[in-house]
Amino acid sequence: MNYRDPELRELLSAQYVLGTLKPRARRRFESLLPGRADLRRSVAGWERRLPELLGPTPAIEAPDSVWPKLRTRLFPETLAAAPATTASPAPGLLARLSFWRGWAAMASVVAFVFALALGLGKQTAIPGYASVVTSMQSHEPMWMLSAAPEMDRIYVKSIQPMVMSPDIGCLLWIRPEGSERMILVGELPWRGEEATLKIDKATRAQLKGQLVVTVERVDRGMPDKPTAAPKFAGSWMPIRI
Amino acid sequence: MSVPEVLEDLLARTALADRHAFEKLYRLSSAQLFGxxxxxxxxxxxxxxxxxxxxxxxxxxxxxxxxxxxxxLTWMGSIARHQAIDTLRRSARRLSTAEDIDEHYELADEAAESPADAVDRGLQGAALHRCLGELQGLQQRAVQLAWFRGLTHEDIAARLDTPLGTVKSWLRRGLLRLKTCLEGA
Structure with missing residues (x-):
């Protein structure tokens, strides 16, 4: 099917939102969405238009039983943790996948830190903090970050080059500990190169929070707050050598 | 913060696996999605x-x-609709449901609308209503059955006692006409 025909694109998007596509056609259409901004825009347009045209749906309180079932299904460990005497023992440290992921990430960071120190010689202080920012979906490492103890600048290396349109950027945000607010740190390189982000004095004290990266339009200037959900995340690890 | 902004923030935190944010998101949006x-x-x-x-x-x-x-809410509502449609099509129950609840919902829609919403809808609603009115009676009904009931082309054809090809054609032409009308509105 020629998805580049504008009329067909509109029709498929409308029928996708309306729910009249056959299962196979819907799956094929959904598989195209991640790579086709024009289709996503068209779908978003119909998702907005159809409820406006056909009227709102009244809110109806969901049965009380739904949330407990959902919690049990998504977070079973929270229920198992309560009666500690009957809970099955947690897997050993070396058996946990997260341990090996963390170990691999940490080893990469330490190697990066030494490479940076060797490469730049005495001009570079051994950093006080490092982080690997990974994809929240695939957990693939995307950037390595390091910062001096005073957090006046952050060295960044893009380790997984991305293919994006020039008007899109990867923005690094910090959510300070115990805060809901996101503070923009700067735009990250995404073609495999390195960069240094200078941090102003006011922001330095708040840098020891969670790191998240959003992918959003930057051609109209930097936003005050994220306009897209984070795709990548990381945490600072203190480095002492 | 407006409700959409609050939901946006909660979705962003949910993406970071923040369970408290997810619970808040559920509390704030589940009634809409359940509807x-x-x-x-x-x-x-x-x-x-x-x-x-x-x-x-x-x-x-x-x-x-x-x-x-x-x-x-539009994004979450879309996930809910597709999930409901998939479930409906897997379930045979729809065939045994004789009760028509359209009237109940139409009454509920009016009751749920606040005066402010009514003013907003009044301003933009005229254009939207005109576009919907451009569709012929059964063509409009076919769009409504697909949207509100999640019916397939075949279900709509059976429901309206109309050949399948005609229903497909109604929907295709109806949707394109709506698009043209809305762009000019």
Whole structure:
């Protein structure tokens, strides 16, 4: 099917939102969405238009039983943790996948830190903090970050080059500990190169929070707050050598 | 912060696996989504199962939400609709449901609308209403049956006692006409 025909694109998007596509056609259409901004825009347009045209749906309180079932299904460990005497023992440290992921990430960071120190010689202080920012979906490492103890600048290396349109950027945000607010740190390189982000004095004290990266339009200037959900995340690890 | 902004923030935090944010998101949005789901599957127990599946998807896909493309409730509502439609098509119950609840919902829609919403809708509603009015009676009904009931082309054809090809053609031409009309509105 020629998805580049504008009329067909509109029709498929409308029928996708309306729910009249056959299962196979819907799956094929959904598989195209991640790579086709024009289709996503068209779908978003119909998702907005159809409820406006056909009227709102009244809110109806969901049965009380739904949330407990959902919690049990998504977070079973929270229920198992309560009666500690009957809970099955947690897997050993070396058996946990997260341990090996963390170990691999940490080893990469330490190697990066030494490479940076060797490469730049005495001009570079051994950093006080490092982080690997990974994809929240695939957990693939995307950037390595390091910062001096005073957090006046952050060295960044893009380790997984991305293919994006020039008007899109990867923005690094910090959510300070115990805060809901996101503070923009700067735009990250995404073609495999390195960069240094200078941090102003006011922001330095708040840098020891969670790191998240959003992918959003930057051609109209930097936003005050994220306009897209984070795709990548990381945490600072203190480095002492 | 407005409700959409609050939901956006909660979705962003859910994408970071923040369980408290996810629970708040559920508390704030589940009634809207349950309304959408119940309207399609028309069975409270089945709707509760669909709602659970919907939020499992929201938990896993929160990172895909794009605030520049959709409102949070529109995005979540779309997941709920597709989940409800899939469930409905797998279930034979729809065939045994004789009760027509359109009138109940139409009354509920009017009752749920605040005066401010009514003013807003009044301003833009005239253009939208005109566009919907451009569709012929059965063509309009076919769009409504697909939207509110999640019916397939075949279901709509059976329901309206009309050949399948005619229903497909109504929907195709109806949707394109709506698009043209809305662009000119």
């Amino acid at each position: 959408i789901v119940l309207r399609i599957v028309r069975d409270r127990d089945l709707a509760a199962d669909v709602l659970q599946e919907t939020y499992v998807k929201i938990w896993h896909r929160a990172g895909d939400f794009r605030a520049d493309l959709a409102q949070p």
